[in-house]
Amino acid sequence: MAKKRWGGLAVAGAFLLSKGKVLLALLKFSKFGGTLISFGISLLFYAQIFGVWFGVGLLYLLFIHEMGHLAAAKRLGFKTGPAIFVPFMGAVIGIKDTFRTPKQEAILAYGGPFAGLLSLIPLLIGYAVTGNDFWLVIFHLGALLNLFNLLPVSPLDGGRILAGLPIVVWIAGLAALIAYGITHFSIILLLIAFLGGSAVWKRYQFAKQYENNKSVLMLYRAARSRVLQAKVEQEHATATETGSDEMIDETDDTTVSTYDPIAWSLRHDLQDLRSASPEDAKSAADELLRYQYDSANDYDALIRRLDQRIEPLLEAEKSVEYHQMPKKQQTITLFAYLALGAILFIAFEYSKGYLPTPS
Template identity: 45%
Template sequence: MEESKKKTTAWGIIGVGALFLLGKLKWILPILKFLKIKTLISMAIYLATYAVFYGWKFALALVYLLFVHESGHLVAAKKLKLPTTPAVFIPFVGAFIGMKERPKNAKDEAFLAYMGPLFGLLAFLPAIPLYIWTKEPFWAFVIVLGSIINLFNLIPMTPLDGGRIVSGISTKLWAVGLVLLLAYAIWAGSFIGFMVLIMGIIEWRRIREEQKNIEYDRNRAKDYQEMLTSLRNIAETSTYEHLQYFAQSLKPNLQVEEKLQNTLHLLDEEDGEMTDEEKERKRELKKQEFLSAFEKEVERIHNYVEETASYYQTDGKVKAGLFVIYIALAIVLGVSSYLSYPLLPPLE
């Protein structure tokens, strides 16, 4: 009777908490918008898959913890005004939201990443008093699972949240994450661990190449600025054929110059049946369109290069702040995992 009363009280606590959150509709509105049809379908498939293999309790706990974790990223993205794709749940892989735009700098990226495991921590905190009150093993399991999921995500290796957080301190810390992730993947025989490791190595190599080529890219951007100045100076006397030849001779020397090739089509249209005077007017218009498009593209390339060059540059105060909150969260999750694991019932 006493045990039943405790369980009833526990669910009453959950109900009160739910009503409190519903009362904060302004706060949870972004999360409600997060529940797109793609999210609901993938969540249902994910839930059913894990229910078949591990039971409904495990499946519900896992989906709940992952959803709250991803909601943290969503709230951060809304705060930074970054558009996102709906969350997608993939069985035996996890859940994620896609970013339609890159954060402006490593500090914003760290904030975006940090909010995931922070919300993940908040997700399982209510399970602590619930376990103390009911002694129900399920709540201990929620604490352990929540701790492990979010602690794993704090490994300092991209694409994990930890890698994106420490990128604002130093990308050299990814080497530590690489060792930790490799050790975990071998020790646990984890397919996901090896998959994340490979993805991290690829991303690390891409970013190193990007940073290494900054000076070269900056010089190329400068060259294009000089070309634009020269073209502007001779625009009045240059012929349509001259600009057409120039446009066709452009080569993509920067990865960011893909859009630049689109300006070529401005000068490649067929004139069709026109009088000489109409052709001349059209060609003059094309010249101005090309110069205007080229000017915008040169500015875009210049901005991209400078943003890339400064992306991972943060001041000492930011580095110290990121280090403190990262270590603090890792310690809390680690302690939670260590203290809660013995509370689980022994395997039969």
């Protein structure tokens, strides 16, 4: 049987080599060229290990799952790339837009396992009509794959669906995945756990950085606003001195704040200098002197320097704000997640009792 299988692969390979240029030319002008090529390569791999029909069934499950993501992306108005199949890793579609809210990420992630659930219906019908155990095996596998994808660990669909919920949800899912991966010694599961752990750590670090520097970020923003105001005042004064015809509203009775953000920022830098290690003290002192010079001579340089201080804090702020979802949306998202997971779990457990026993 093994010889026949490899012999068939050799014949298929010879055909592809002889007609490869024609096939590639056709696929080059096809929107789904990458999908078809990767589908064929994956099918060859799966067929050699599991058999042709099992490979077709597995790729059917993966394809419908990815089409669910694609349909959700189109509904959101996102630009997408073709679905690409990766042997023993599944399939992926490229998203060319950035999520603006966790709700958008949840909708796109939910589309995959929801379509995966719908893909089980034809399999159940096939088993009911033919009584062939093949349909039930693929049904069981589909329930398992989509249920696994609902684990609340990023980058799995479950982690993306629950991105707007507290980080403790991700931590619980990660702990469960690590425990299962160790007890069953699965390299793939441990790799996913590593990626999920990186996502959890990054989100935690951003949250900690934002909480520790929230007031500092507010003061830096105030400093930047005050420097911009001072720059405008200087430009108006220069225009007046040179006899510019620019109209200046002399009735403006805006109160000039006595708060000096430049002095505050200098004091903040002095605190950093005092706490710096000896090897870092010189560079910190040089930076402080440049800042002091800029504050007296170059408003633009001062603004650029403030922006450099604000930028990393803004990244942390954006991460924290992104992962905050309104309570109502959290409730709806969690309910939809649990409902889908419960249905897939029932399908998985129900089909398990009817699987054929190996002879």
